[in-house]
Amino acid sequence: MPDIGLAATTTDTPVLQVDDLTVRFKRRNTDVAAVNGASFALRRGETLTILGESGSGKSVSLKALMGLLPGYAQVHGKIWLDGREILGLPAAELAKLRGGAISMIFQEPMAALDPVYTIGEQIAETIVQHEGVDRRTAMQRALGLLERVKIPSPERRLKNYPHEMSGGMRQRAMIALALACSPSVLLADEPTTALDVTVQIQVLLLLRQLQQELGMAIVFVTHDVGVAAEISDRIAVMYAGRFVESGTTREIMRHPQHPYTQGLLASTVHGAMRGSKLETIPGTPPNLASLPPGCAFAPRCRYTRDACRTGDVPVITSPTGAMVRCVRATETVPA
């Protein structure tokens, strides 16, 4: 377990544990290594944010956990949900888990919700499917869920179709749907990216509050450093399908160790930078179909040395559980 940095701070058994997850998309002419050995664990009530840019493998990781990848994707590793191994379960078993013990919210609620059923019908359907209760009870529960996610006039909204709602309202409805069967793990794939900033903060605060009330663990995927700082207990920074650094939100935001994390934070624009040139990370992320040997960030890194281009990059774990995957970290004493 190379990336064990995310566990080991408590004796609680994790609700979700992922060991050495790899995902390859292999087809006739292409072989894309999207996720290359991701490991993490999270406890009840904990929020882990996977922070990364497009193509880093963050969304693919989530889809692998949900079993949502296409047939030609080769998924390896181990995934335990509530102590049960779920990778490779038969489709019927997996369908019982999805929307039950583990559920997911997406960036585009319009694409995730069914346009021809009302919000109430969609939520009730999930409850009937998973718990076998009658429709009336399920509808009552759906009403309670809409109240819980603070949708105004919930009785009326129950009868709304997705297109009759605003963007923020749809996102709340999707959260209600995901929480319908009290999942122990909620996967959130950029759920606030398409929202306006005044609505985004409402959804983030709502997720924080729901988590306190319901105790589910959240894996939150985003490219936005500010959103990560608002929502996470821990942050894992992903680059070219690997975690390059992980730690508490404070550790990552205040004392980033990996050159990529440092570059990402430095190039995130804020007002104080007015009049000065922005620090940038030169170049572009590597092609996942032909990853360089050694550290995938080496071609863009200002500290690159020979050791970076060959063999495995050492992983350093600090006593607090923070992890960094960098040749340089073996030489400097972490702050």
Place this chain on the structure above:
Amino acid sequence: MSAAITLDPRDRGGPAQPLLSVDGLKKYFPVRGGLLNRQVATVQAVDDVSFSVRKGETLGIVGESGCGKSTTARLLMRLMDPDAGSIVFDGDPVGERAGITVNEMRRQMQMVFQDSYTSLNPRMTMAESIAYAPRMHGTPRKEAFDRADTLLAQVGLNPRQYARRYPHELSGGQRQRVNIARALALEPRLVILDEAVAALDKSVEAQVLNLLGDLKSRFNLTYLFISHDLNVVEYMSDRVMVMYLGRVVETGPVEQIYRRPRHPYTRALFASKPTLDPDRRTTEMPLTGDPPNPINPPSGCRFRTRCAFAKDVCAQSAPPLAAPLDGEVADGPPHLVACHLPEAQAAMGANTHA
């Protein structure tokens, strides 16, 4: 801001003449429906918007979706016709007998869009795309292509490597550089950047913002920088204009708007910004609900339905843009706010700046 050293032979009005003045711009879209497809409602996308852009400055326009910022840009470029309002480019009314034609204006005013892929023709190489507009305007083929190579180099792409490539062969950041090169091909004086970095990853966004800064001083450009990203607008702009539901609610120099916003909406917008500091997380929602539908905007002040200070007067009439009511006056371009209530403008507490 003082970059308006007027060596440009095309300069007509001198440094005091705004490069662009917009007065009373208005665009209503009809909403059709029902059996006979009759007009059932109107979207008031841009409603009586006036502003000016001075030579050499960057005016930032911020606002949430539906506030009219992109419609404003399209109206300026005449990608659609306004229902009312006048546009004056360096003293010349656009599209009027006494002024310049839309085509003449477009030669001096160009635009970069958010989606770098759909704004390039997939069947044209990068050099063809960049050379297209100059050739349409009469530049000989050889000259236009030579110039395309120069422009590619100026936006940081090696012409030998990229001139013959097609859009699908480039990354998003590279394509956006090509779009910028294409916008510069006619040597415009004003460039409208409509969410030009919104689709880029943060590390690439920083590269493109640096490039835009370099090009601005190199070619004496004036920018209209439209974005929903408050941090990027603060970084780029000299002056800022905040829009809400088709109207301007506040405008002024960037420091004044960001350090001491007066309009309750501007304050709520800034307070909604994620903090970047795990020890100072947002704990209260600055605003509840989504922006109302622009099909039936509230009467009077359009923000009143979400405003904590709203009074009867706010429903009765739309507040005009005027100097803040709490007295503080600063030098330079005016700080204007559209709000009836002095107490709403003076309210502090919304901690807006990190």
